[in-house]
């Protein structure tokens with residue numbers, strides 16, 4: 001049974017828990033909280049005042065912040081702090097400068113959930129597990145039937161996608177229309193110039209290597225967009241041709257190895273922007289960006305390796321050869337057998353992968369059997385939203 005919150009903190013996600021505050025140590029700038037399991041968290045007075053969840057400070061209906069610290073002198077000074085009998089933290093803010101006296105009450109479960117000491121912050125990081133063929137073995141897989149019925153399987157499916165960047169569902173009805181139905185139940189489909197749902201099969205007048213029977217080197221889709229699609233779904237309706245096996249490569253693992261073993265190449269690929277471009281009769285879409293993207297902490301957030309639609313190299317003269325050499329180093333690592341996980345999709349399989357992280361490809365196939373895949377893209381934010389809703393329901 002879920003515990004009842006002590007204080008309405010204006011959250012839809014559950015936060016009530018067994019966490020209890022054992023002791024309070026007010027300091028000049030912050031309140032040091034000792035939890036009954038021994039953890040210590042510091043909460044700055046300014047932070048506590050900013051996060052008051054009373055109806056004056058947080059809108060009871062929209063849950064949005066109403067409190068404004070714009071005109072207050074910072075840092076906000078201490079409140080008198082006490083623990084109520086049921087464990088609620090009560091803070092009384094004295095009238096000060098332009099601010100009037102105010103009372104804030106905090107649910108200890110909420111405070112623990114939102115604590116920003118280093119141990120609490122690292123617990124909140126969703127782990128991404130870089131993998132090679134040897135360490136992953138095979139893509140985690142779940143049954144389509146169980147996915148449909150069980151929220152915990154839906155949750156595990158999204159968590160696997162976050163952790164490994166790839167996950168497989170097996171046993172869906174292998175018919176046109178199923179992918180669109182399935183995908184849009186997970187998140188709104190991200191439509192591109194390839195359409196809402198695209199068919200991967202040989203076409204008479206292809207505008208893309210995927211629409212031929214050629215082997216496909218590992219690549220990500222649409223790196224020529226400022227924001228390439230996040231999650232790709234590939235649905236197998238028929239795979240009766242000789243060849244046409246799928247390959248997946250964890251770009252995160254390859255980028256991290258490059259950072260360690262060839263820091264110079266990693267530096268070039270993360271700092272030197274190049275052009276990507278897709279052009280056909282109807283569109284001409286370009287974007288210039290480094291091939292490996294990092295966040296403000298230096299963590300790899302995505303790769304844009306796609307040799308077909310890398311545009312002509314436009315770099316200062318003395319950068320050109322250095323760039324080619326770094327690019328080749330990355331490419332060779334992506335194609336190394338240790339990194340290329342093979343997978344044969346069967347009718348009814350839905351392969352989901354993180355198009356910003358995991359590269360996909362396939363072996364060549366012959367025209368002796370039917371091969372028909374369908375694909376679409378989903379935005380990460382909405383897939384993660386789905387996960388939070390599942391977590392909110394406690395599944």
Ligand SMILES: [Zn+2]
Nearest residue numbers: 052054056057
């Ligand atoms: Zn308030």
